[in-house]
Amino acid sequence: MAIxxxxxxxxxxxxxxxxAMPITAMAAATASLKHEHxxxxxxxxxxxxxxxxxDWLASQGYSxxxxxxxxxxxxxxxxxxxxxxxxxxxxxxxxxxxxxxPTYTRITVGTQPEMEAFQAAFQAVMKAPATTxxxxxxxxxxxRSYLDGQSWPSA
Numbered sequence: 522m523a524i525x526x527x528x529x530x531x532x533x534x535x536x537x538x539x540x541a542m543p544i545t546a547m548a549a550a551t552a553s554l555k556h557e558h559x560x561x562x563x564x565x566x567x568x569x570x571x572x573x574x575x576d577w578l579a580s581q582g583y584s585x586x587x588x589x590x591x592x593x594x595x596x597x598x599x600x601x602x603x604x605x606x607x608x609x610x611x612x613x614x615x616x617x618x619x620x621x622x623p624t625y626t627r628i629t630v631g632t633q634p635e636m637e638a639f640q641a642a643f644q645a646v647m648k649a650p651a652t653t654x655x656x657x658x659x660x661x662x663x664x665r666s667y668l669d670g671q672s673w674p675s676a
Contacts, residue, residue, distance in 0.1 A: 524550040567591055571630045577640055583647075586625075592616070594625045599651040601626040607649070613642040 524547060525533075553559050571593070578585050584596040597604040601618040605626055608615050616627025630636065 592629045595628050607646040611642040
């Protein structure tokens with residue numbers, strides 16, 4: 522099942538793979554289609570928050586790969602895994618790393634308050650000296666490990 526403009530749904534049908542959609546996704550998709558300007562407003566809001574974050578990163582001397590999406594890659598100039606763990610200890614959860622980019626991490630653009638929390642935590646983490654390991658809080662003892670070396674707290 523898909524919800525959308527009939528011409529786009531027809532294009533999707535050629536790819537197959539139809540399965541059950543979560544009811545919450547269906548409800549959200551249906552509600553969003555009832556508001557003519559919602560998607561364009563959200564795109565503008567996301568772009569403004571993303572640009573504010575880019576401006577802050579540039580003003581602080583941090584390198585990033587700019588994007589037009591809801592995420593971007595940030596160069597931590599140290600082990601990205603170390604930064605991910607340090608951010609998690611501050612209750613700010615950022616993306617994963619890729620083996621070909623060991624110092625970059627994916628950052629998802631959130632709400633303005635979430636990005637302000639990201640900025641404060643990232644600034645604190647980056648001011649701390651780089652370490653080879655980082656002690657996490659006791660709530661993160663159980664972790665899932667992935668082939669690329671990334672690990673995440675178990676739910």
